[in-house]
Amino acid sequence: MSILPPSQKIWWKEPIHGIEMMWIILALIWCLVLFLWMPYWHVYGKQNLSNESYKTSPEKFESKANAMAKEHTVRTDTKSNIPVVHPPAGSDVYLLGRMWQWWPILELEKNKTYRLHISSLDWQHGFSLQPTNINLQILPGYETVVTITPDQSGEFAVVCNEFCGVGHHTMLGKIYVK
């Protein structure tokens, strides 16, 4: 009984049950497959987490985003005139999160690659691109750089999926892909 001490004092010398051994081997093999799958995907998979990030400050990041918006704004959207920015393919694109908005609205071209920089000006936010479903954690003071290649055209939403205060549910951004 497992609420009694083992029946022999030197229990660790007892042989292991056949099916237990078989199961341990099977489970271990599967664990190794799970482990090897991650480096495999880094080599052969196309969707990987970015390893590029920098320490930054809200002011620094905001000024970079402003500079990009100033240069490449093509029109404004919604009644609060959020700029829609169309940066050249291959360029550095900035997206900033703040309570409770992703700014600015981006317009990208299909099958072109961009270096997307994301950071937060205040609290932690979650970058969740929908309906494509890419989810990243965004921290204030850290600038994440993700190289993305939109391969579908259409209208995509950036939902904040890290709780960031009472207006969290209104924090929505937009990316257009043409």
Place this chain on the structure above:
Amino acid sequence: MAAKMFRQCPDSGLFFHKSAESLMKAHAVLGVVYLLVGGFLGLLVALTRMPSLHLLSAEDFYLALSIHGTAILIFWIIFFEMAVLYFAASTLLRCRPATPGIGWVGFLLMVIGSVLVMTAFFRGNSSVMFTSYVPMPAEPIFYLGLILFAVGALIGCFIFLGTLVIARQEKTYDGSVPLVTFGALTAAIIAIFTIASGAVILIPTWLWSLGFINHIDPLMYRTVWWALGHSSQQINVAAHVSIWYAVAAILFGARPMSEKVSRTAFLLYILFLQLASAHHILADPGVSSTWKVFNTSYAMYLAVLASMVHGLTVPGCIEVAQRKKGFNNGLFEWLKKAPWANPVFSGMFIAMIIFGFIGGITGVVMGTEQINLIIHNTIFVPGHFHATVAVGTTLTFMAITYFLIPVLFRRELIWPTACKWQPYIFGGGMLILSLFLLGAGTLGVPRRHWDINFSDALLQFQFAGTAITMLGIAGFGGFLAAVGGALFCLIAVGSLIFGKRLDPGASLFSSFGFPMASSCYNVERPGKLGLAPVEQTGDGGVQAKGTFVLALVFLASFVVYFFINAKYLSSIWPMG
């Protein structure tokens, strides 16, 4: 003549020491109080997330969600675990507890700490969720409350270790400690290093909230916090797996198939857990893929291996015991003839199945570096942990409570029909909730979100209709689970108050921590706890074939689900 401090339960044969018994009762009762509070708010959360009802306002929703998480995940579970620790050391080893006076100090600190945290929540300025990520601020008493609670729990862990030392010195048992006590020891060790991580991050955060420190780095906070946040869940796993073995022993007289395998599996939890928490920061900037892959692989997968081993050995030992009783036809007669109407068994078995199939598999898939991209912070995450914690841990604790009410509190259970159905209602409700949250999460629905229709946002976006439907069904599951949870609280509290006394000395107040009448304690020193009887037939004779088939079904589901998600990952935008 020394005072008689022990009583032997005539039904179970277990020995209870007067002071340990009082501590167990007090901790267990407080745990149930928090289950009631947290469960009620959980119901409100579920009814708000149900798109057709959308019950609470945004502010109340985030408040309720913060309380729900903290009250259940920390207060209910850790109070109950302290009771488990006193049981596994003092009762199972037939030993007096070390320093019971200090045990009460620990208990008091846990009560004060939890009340402070609750106060901070209800004042309304600390809706920071269970994770309380900086720089989002909570009131200083929130952090202080958590710190005091942790110190109290730490005291409980050290008393557990002290009790083991006393049992060894006074030679109250023969050979090694029983497997259940060994599992509890695992839980205590994990608790100690987990609480240490908590102190490393919560003390500076408290000072920050008071204005003595001006900056806490959010990435550092997350890295250290998760060494508390996830490892603390492994205390639950070690505790509830120990209880599974205990239930198998109590109900079936089952013995571990191999002591060596089961104990090594517990040891793996201790060795490979802390850094496995790295899987919480897979989507974070500032940490390299090499670090993420290294820490989630060697650490997590060896801990996963341990759980997979328990997943075979727990039902396996039940099968062996049942086959010896003659339920030997076919692969599954042993399982069909199990006591499915006894909530101690049904609760434990449902917990084990859902924990493994739903909680375990989804946890590992989500902990894979790249697959995490499609899951991080979606409602998939609560789907996963409701299967592991709400079913695995909470339902196991409920199941053992049905055993403890007559044995520890000496009260008969009231309402036998409700007792019989409760694990099915709670487990079934949670199963629906988990499955549909997992589904909605796969479609991208965020967690911790008041309104996924974004009705008062400047921009517009709509999730797929399927996702909305799934949230509605999940809400129904949550409602059903809340009915099951409420039934449990009614049965537990009702039995303590109205249940028939099994001992004349079991008065109402003796249920809540006060010792029973002194006439109940009639043993001065229990006899030494002897070795389990040596098996007559040897191991080769009886095999657990049915369990092995179940294990293979589990492995197949695991493999299929993993590759389905890998396929899904390959369909999103290329990125790197």
